[in-house]
Amino acid sequence: MSATASAPVTAISMTVNGKEHSAEVEPRTLLVHFLRDALGLTGTHIGCDTSSCGACVVHLDGDPVKSCTVLAVQADGASITTIEGLAGEDGSLHPVQEGFWEKHGLQCGYCTPGMIMTGAALLERNPHPTEEQIRHELEGNLCRCTGYQNIVRAIQFAAEQSS
Amino acid sequence: MYPEQFEYQRPSSVSEAIGLLTANPDAKIIAGGHSLLPAMKMRLAAPAALVDIARIPELKGISASGDGATIGAGATYRELMDDAALAAAYPVVAETCDKVGDPAVRSRGTLGGSLAHVDPAADLTAVMLALGASVTATGPNGARTIGIDDLFVGLLTTTLEPDEIITSISLPASSAGTKQAYEKHSHPASGYAVAGVAVALQVDGTTCTSARIGVTGAPEYAMRATAAEDALVGKELTAETIAAAAEKATEGLGELNGDVYASAEYRAHLVKVLTRRALTRAAL
């Protein structure tokens, strides 16, 4: 690809939850704003402005990323999965979603999509994490309601499902 | 949460990227973006243009063995953690990457970015000092090699020219298989190093033949604790010699950082404790 001078808008395309999307965006558009405002995928949340809280975690080509700290143009050509795309096409919940429901891993639910996306990515890399590993991998996801214990249980539940 | 406007360019080669940087002195390089984008979202940084080097193939790849390692500057923390050969020869790299930020940061942040940005609280800066790394930087006049000891010169400041890009990082054979460890006191909110100490020791029997210690978080920028290193070389590695060396860990670091969470005085204390703990874990 050759260098593209790009103000005021840049054309991008990406696959989001299995669907192709093309759009013209200002380069400064954050991925999270693109997902929420252009695509209407409002399950990905914004809880801070310092890349701290993790409410906006999505998967970019399989890796967990904070969509507030990725420009939409940086995700050009990528495959993105958001919370809306995690369940099966038949609506069957992902084991981590099941775990959060089963173990009361959420209260207000605002951090939950990011937590679930981080939890799902964790289990992809490490299907049987210890409690300590789970807590370590959740360091970029803040929850103010649960005190985390039931989130740990939720991910443990999901790990047991896949064994 | 809303950056100012800028122009976005995505070159496909290093030479193209350098051309863009040369043409626009107000352009900034973006790779993972995990230092730059947070500043831009708060409007603390507002570059006129971003040159996105994340997809340049020349910046990718890791090759490692007992004879040294060459790491593309664009290697992410996750890629560094996942490389088995690198972990075998330089285990402290993966150990440290696991302490950087969080999984999402590790997905995006790059080694080259960390070294070029030289955040005073970064982790890999100290590790690269301990391992005696060197970087290859490419600019309009071609490539040159900069020893890690000559790279960092101040707060967020390196000896790189504005239109130079770090393209790769090399780790020497001499530090492969050394006794290595990284000890860190993390800031409870940001996760950055309040103080971090990386050590790499060569030993003959139980005698230390070479020691490199990198300190981050506490000093203005990552530095070597040379007085502590000197106190180890030629000594039997015992609890006593390690403790004595650790006491010297702050010598030469200059005025230390202090903030609302940790004062300079406390950081000095931490540097000594962490140095002793890192040395102890590595050697004993």
Added chain:
Amino acid sequence: MVAAPEAPERMVGKALKRREDPRLITGGAQFLDDVKLPGMTHAAFVRSPHAHARIASIDASAASSMPGVLGVFAGDDFMDLNPLPAAWQAGGVTNHPVTPRVLAVGEVHQVGDPVAVVVAEDAYQARDAAQAVIVTWDPLPAVVDAKKATEAGAPQLHEEAPNNIVLEWSCGKEADRVDAALAAADVRISHHLINQRLIPTPMEPRGSIARFDPATGDYTLWATSQAPHVHRLLLAAFVFGIPEQKIRVIAPDMGGGFGAKIFVYYDMAATMALSKKLGGRPVKFWEDRSENYMTTTHGRDHITDLEIGAGKDGSITALKVKTWANLGAYFSTIAAGIPTTLYGRMVAGCYKIPNIRVDVVAAYTNTAMVDAYRGAGRPEAAYVIERVCDLVAQATGVDPAEVRRRNFIQPEDFPYDTGVGMLPYDSGNYELTLDKALEQVGYTGLRQEQKRRRGAGERKLLGIGLSSYVEVCGVAPSKWIGLPGEGWGAGLWESANVKVHLTGKVVVTTGSLPHGQGHETSFAQLVSDRLGIPYDDIEIEHSDTQAAPFGFGSYGSRSLSVGGTAIYKSVDKVVTKAMKLAAHMLEAAEDDITFENGVFSVKGSSESSKTIQEVALAAHVGYDLPEGMEPFLDETTYYDPPNCTFPFGTHVCVVEVDTETGGIDMLRYLAVDDVGNVVNPLIVDGQIHGGIAQGLAQAMFEGAVYDDDGQLLTGTLSDYAIPKASQLPWYELDRTVTPTSVNPMGVKGAGEAGTIASTPAVANAVNDAVGHLISGEIAMPFTPERVWRAINAH
């Protein structure tokens, strides 16, 4: 006639997983930021970089012509609106409330004070233009410390409040009597405590979206609101001066509140007024986290001096408390009630203290406003009294557990008046929770291990911290809390409407609304049992002023004990009416009808019965009703409780302190709580978990810090330490059940108990671990440096 159905499964007491969750785990919920309206515009505020300054000029000329900008407005453009209301002024004393306007006019009093607002087509453009508004300032000196603010020579914030004093308030015995008791005490302790400032930090920040309808003159406000009806009332009656029905307030799904979303904020009125100025285009304001930290309310921030008198046996004979409460730059909605009614009147804790007095001075400073934050006054009170217990233990050599035991109010003492103006505590068995906690944690063994480590000179010392707490929930009745009494500017009852529709499905409309507490599940559980109608046939409606008749909202752990009781009583009314109709349908006398598991039966005749669904159908169609009966099973209750409820318990924290670095590991955290009867144990445990986490966070990590110029040094989530999963321990929970007689369900409240209990448990544990090595008190949060400094001060 139908065959009686099988008895439905009992729902109350069951750990049912929540019906709220499917939408929340799939991204299907609708939070405020997800609300999108046609033609919606975006507001951005221009804010003061100074803590105290005069506004010399505002130049919006460049901003006004920037792309997408629809208007730029300053304070003068909103002078037709009144300042925000002061809804709770402290009872019985003079208050000097100065509340914020929509935009500051003339002078700013805190960093972040809004002085102008830009409306643009999108949020990026609004920020661009806000940055281009040029304000010139004449900076003034600032003060950030409540005690210093009241001293001579301090910068003055508001001329209406001389010496920056908002109010001075006292409770308890006369000062002379307490002084005499202090003088006569075997042991006398003087002590100083700081309860630091906290930032509530619900993971969802705050925001408002307003739409004005030019055709009707009506406003609709979507807001992050724990109290939509109260917001409607306050905005209509006090800020806009229009009838209440001209405003509809809707609270969408809410990402936590913890108190910070109870209050009326500038942006609510601003977006409403701006939508009108724009001819009805909706206006959205959605704060960034750093704006949230600057201008949404904070919590706590007390400076306290203590005088303690005790007997050699550990009995607390006298306690004199003097507190300076920092209320920030302006008077927030219910700010005055927190350090008075909810703090001063709870300082006695679980103990019989014959001579006790609390004096409070509340002050303005150049900082963010302080108001209710999870626990609201009770955490501050628990911190004082639970530290007092440990200080007495330390001074007398009596074990901390024994000190508590010696001073506890006993089960036979209830209802008990602590002598500081709180209503009598309803019920309790404090010693039982202490005994359980000590046994489960292995207290004796831990004390031995603590001694061993100290004796061996080990680097890591053990500390055991106890916290026996009592708190107050479901604050009521209105005649006590209201204007003639404690000064709350309204009632504090709750409403509920229950309808059984023709189809037999139930819709409950409540003024209590959830922001994470699972009301839709718990309320449906209790209705299902009372009506004998399947759980899945019951819907709970909330969060819209067009739904419930009125609601005071969710805070103070009042939803189940007050809102739930209103539902309970509405259900009873439905049953009473249905009973009459069933008797008519079964051609029997009403006295001969029984109601069980959703079935009305004639006594002694198993053949003659009607289900509640059949009765509901008959009531709805109205073909054959008893003389004078109105159709439809539809009942409303306005429930004003006769008293508050007083949950209690004992928490134990075990810490290990690394004396080399000052680092603290929380090894165990055990809680024995008594919240009365429990509707859903899964939800109650979750509330306790989260409460504990927030209390631990205060002790260990959190603290909002301003520099002397009033700049917030902990202004983002990368500076202010909300705890992470890796920083918190596993919680071991147990409970005792002492029902209250205040409400028919015997429930007390669980939302804040954990927070109230846990901070002093950690504080006591840390001071217990290193108490022999330090002098004085280590201030919270217990950062490694603070602990290290305390240990190395000698």
